[in-house]
Amino acid sequence: MQTSIATVSISGEFPEKLAAIARAGFTGVEIFENDFLTYDASPKEVAKMVSDHGLEITLFQPFRDFEGMPDLHRARAFERAERKFEIMDELGTDLMLICSNVSPISLGGIDRAAADFRELGERAAKHGVRVGYEALAWGRHVNDHRDAWEVVRRADHANVGLILDSFHTLARKIDPNSIRSIPGDKIFIVQLADAPLFDMDLLYWSRHFRNMPGEGDLPVVDFMRAVAATGYTGPLSLEIFNDQFRGGSPRAIAEDGHRSLVYLMDQVQRQEPDIRLSAPTMPAPIETAGVAFVEFASSAEDKEKLTTLLRTLGFSRTAKHRTRDLDLYIKGDIRILINTDGTENSFANASYSVHGTSAYAFGLKVADAEEAVRRATALGAVPFSEPRRSGEVPVPAIQGVSNSVIYFLDDSPELSRVWEQEFEPVADEQTPADTKLLRIDHLAQTTRYDEMLTWLLFYGSIFSTRRTPMVDVVDPGGLVRSQAIESRPAPDFRVTLNGADNRKTVAGKFLAESFGTSIQHIALATDDIFGTAAGLAACGFRALPISRNYYDDLEARFGLEPEFADALRAASILYDRDDNGEYFQIYSQTFGEGFFFEIVERRGAYNGYGAMNAPFRIAAQRRQLRPDGVPR
Ligand SMILES: O=C(O)c1ccc(O)c(O)c1
Numbered sequence: 343m344q345t346s347i348a349t350v351s352i353s354g355e356f357p358e359k360l361a362a363i364a365r366a367g368f369t370g371v372e373i374f375e376n377d378f379l380t381y382d383a384s385p386k387e388v389a390k391m392v393s394d395h396g397l398e399i400t401l402f403q404p405f406r407d408f409e410g411m412p413d414l415h416r417a418r419a420f421e422r423a424e425r426k427f428e429i430m431d432e433l434g435t436d437l438m439l440i441c442s443n444v445s446p447i448s449l450g451g452i453d454r455a456a457a458d459f460r461e462l463g464e465r466a467a468k469h470g471v472r473v474g475y476e477a478l479a480w481g482r483h484v485n486d487h488r489d490a491w492e493v494v495r496r497a498d499h500a501n502v503g504l505i506l507d508s509f510h511t512l513a514r515k516i517d518p519n520s521i522r523s524i525p526g527d528k529i530f531i532v533q534l535a536d537a538p539l540f541d542m543d544l545l546y547w548s549r550h551f552r553n554m555p556g557e558g559d560l561p562v563v564d565f566m567r568a569v570a571a572t573g574y575t576g577p578l579s580l581e582i583f584n585d586q587f588r589g590g591s592p593r594a595i596a597e598d599g600h601r602s603l604v605y606l607m608d609q610v611q612r613q614e615p616d617i618r619l620s621a622p623t624m625p626a627p628i629e630t631a632g633v634a635f636v637e638f639a640s641s642a643e644d645k646e647k648l649t650t651l652l653r654t655l656g657f658s659r660t661a662k663h664r665t666r667d668l669d670l671y672i673k674g675d676i677r678i679l680i681n682t683d684g685t686e687n688s689f690a691n692a693s694y695s696v697h698g699t700s701a702y703a704f705g706l707k708v709a710d711a712e713e714a715v716r717r718a719t720a721l722g723a724v725p726f727s728e729p730r731r732s733g734e735v736p737v738p739a740i741q742g743v744s745n746s747v748i749y750f751l752d753d754s755p756e757l758s759r760v761w762e763q764e765f766e767p768v769a770d771e772q773t774p775a776d777t778k779l780l781r782i783d784h785l786a787q788t789t790r791y792d793e794m795l796t797w798l799l800f801y802g803s804i805f806s807t808r809r810t811p812m813v814d815v816v817d818p819g820g821l822v823r824s825q826a827i828e829s830r831p832a833p834d835f836r837v838t839l840n841g842a843d844n845r846k847t848v849a850g851k852f853l854a855e856s857f858g859t860s861i862q863h864i865a866l867a868t869d870d871i872f873g874t875a876a877g878l879a880a881c882g883f884r885a886l887p888i889s890r891n892y893y894d895d896l897e898a899r900f901g902l903e904p905e906f907a908d909a910l911r912a913a914s915i916l917y918d919r920d921d922n923g924e925y926f927q928i929y930s931q932t933f934g935e936g937f938f939f940e941i942v943e944r945r946g947a948y949n950g951y952g953a954m955n956a957p958f959r960i961a962a963q964r965r966q967l968r969p970d971g972v973p974r
C-alpha cells in the first residue's frame with residue numbers, strides 16, 4: 343500500500359513538512375504548488391530533498407482553469423501547462439492534477455473539455471508526463487466525478503486519467519458506488535479526506551474543515567471500498583486543508599494521517615474480504631470489557647490527600663505490592679492503585695515528578711492482551727514496558743493519551759494471576775458504611791482542544807467503539823468541547839474527551855498546572871444513588887455543593903415532586919433525564935490541580951453524561967478553587 347500526503351496538510355516550512363511526512367511512514371508526497379513556489383530552492387534541489395527523505399513525489403498540483411477556455415485564453419492555458427511539465431521533469435514526478443475550471447469565462451461542454459484534454463495528453467506524452475482531471479465540488483461546469491470521468495473517457499488518451507477526491511464526491515452526497523464502474527487503471531491517483539458534517543458553502547468547508555479519514559462524519563470507508571472494487575492499486579493520498587492542522591505539530595499531524603490510512607484500509611479489507619488489498623493485516627478492532635484498574639503516581643508524603651478521599655468514598659486498602667511501594671484500594675469491582683515507588687527508572691516516579699499526583703495509567707479488560715498490543719502497534723501506537731522485578735507479571739501495554747499508559751489484562755493463566763502473584767493482602771480498617779460503588783463508569787480525559795482529533799482517532803482506530811456527537815460545555819473562562827467514545831458492542835469502556843482552548847477554564851487550568859496530565863476525573867457507577875449518598879455521608883465524604891438555583895430550575899424543568907427535588911438537593915445530587923432514562927451525579931471536591939471523582943447512576947437506557955449539568959458543576963468548582971470564582 344503506497345501512502346502519500348499533500349504538503350498542504352502539514353504545518354511548517356517545506357523541510358519540516360518533508361521530515362515529518364517521512365518519519366510518519368509515508369512513502370509519497372503530493373507537492374502542493376504554493377508550498378514549492380514559496381520555498382526558495384530550485385526544482386532539482388527540492389527533488390533531492392524529497393528523495394533524501396526516501397519519498398517519492400506522487401503528484402504535482404493543482405493546475406487551475408484549464409479546460410473549456412475561449413480561444414485566446416485557451417492557447418495561454420496550454421503554454422502554462424507546458425511550463426509546469428518542464429518543472430515536473432526537474433522535480434522528478436510524472437503526474438499533474440488539473441482541477442475542474444471555476445472561471446466565469448470558461449465554456450461548458452463535455453466534448454470541448456474532452457478535446458482540450460486529448461490535446462493536453464499529446465503534449466504531456468511528449469514530456470513523458472500524465473495529467474489527471476479532478477472535479478472540484480464547486481467547479482463551474484464540472485463538479486461531479488461522473489462528469490469528469492466522461493471527459494476523460496472521451497479524451498481517450500493514455501496520458502489522461504481521472505483523479506478522485508473523497509471530499510468532492512462525498513460533500514455533494516454523490517453515491518460513491520458510482521465509482522465501481524470506472525476502470526481502475528484510468529484512475530491516476532486517489533485523494534482522501536474526511537470532514538465534520540456542516541451545512542456550509544462547499545469551498546469554504548473544503549478549504550478549512552477537512553480532516554483525516556475517520557476523524558469526520560463522511561462515509562470515506564464506502565468511498566474507498568468502491569475505489570478498491572475498481573482494481574485501483576495506486577497511492578492513497580491525503581489532501582487535508584484544515585486551519586487547525588496548518589498551525590499544529592507537523593509530526594503529530596503526519597502520524598495521525600498515517601494512522602488514518604492504515605485504519606481506513608483495515609476497515610475496507612474487513613468489509614470487502616474478496617478484494618485483495620496490499621494493506622497491513624492486523625487483529626480486529628479490540629473489544630473491551632471495562633476498566634480493570636486505574637493507577638495513580640504519587641509520593642509517600644503526597645498520597646495522603648488521595649487516600650483520605652478514597653476512604654471517604656468507601657474504599658479500603660486491600661493489598662500492597664510485594665516488592666514496590668504500590669497500594670491497592672478496592673471497592674466493588676473498582677481497583678485503584680497508588681504507586682509511590684521512588685525508583686529512578688520507574689515511569690510512575692517520572693510521571694509524578696512532572697505532573698504531581700495524577701492518574702497516569704489504566705488497565706483495560708480485553709479478550710487477548712497480546713493481540714490488543716499487536717493491533718495498537720500496527721496502527722502506530724507505541725508499546726510500553728518497564729524493567730520488571732522478579733515475580734512481576736509482564737502486562738502488555740501501550741502509551742496512551744499525553745504520556746499516559748494503557749495496560750491490557752485478559753483471562754490467560756498468566757495475566758489473571760497478576761493480583762495474587764504481585765500483591766499481598768493487608769488487614770485494613772474497614773470504612774464505616776457501604777457506599778455501594780460497583781465499577782468504573784467512565785474516565786474523563788482533558789486534552790488541548792487541538793489534540794482532540796488525535797485522541798479520537800487513537801481510540802477509534804484501535805478499539806471497537808462508537809462516538810457521541812461533540813457538545814459545547816460553557817465554562818465562564820471559555821468553551822470546553824466534549825465528546826465521548828464508548829466501546830462497542832457493550833459500552834463497558836467509556837471515555838469522555840474534553841478539549842480546552844485556554845487555561846482560564848477549569849479543564850484548561852488543570853491541564854496547564856498538571857503539565858499535561860490527561861485523566862481529570864473518574865466516574866464511579868452505583869445502582870443506588872441515594873444509598874450511596876447515605877454511605878458517603880457516613881464515611882465523611884463531602885460532596886461538591888451545588889447552588890439552590892440549580893434545584894429550583896430542575897424542579898420546574900422536569901416537573902419533579904418537591905420531595906424528590908429536596909432529596910436531590912440534600913445530597914448535592916445532580917439529575918438529568920431523557921427519553922431513554924435518568925441520570926444521577928454526585929461530584930467530589932477537587933483535589934490537587936483540579937482532579938475529582940464523580941459518582942453516577944444510570945437508570946433505564948440513559949446513555950449520556952449529563953452535559954446539561956456540566957456548567958453547574960464547573961461553577962461550583964470555580965467557587966471552590968477561589969472565592970471570587972476565578973481559578974488561580
Ligand atoms: O481547494 C482547492 O482549490 C483544491 C485544489 C486542489 C485539489 O485537489 C482540491 O481538492 C481542492
Ligand SMILES: [Mg+2]
Pocket residue numbers: 476507533581
Ligand atoms: Mg483534491
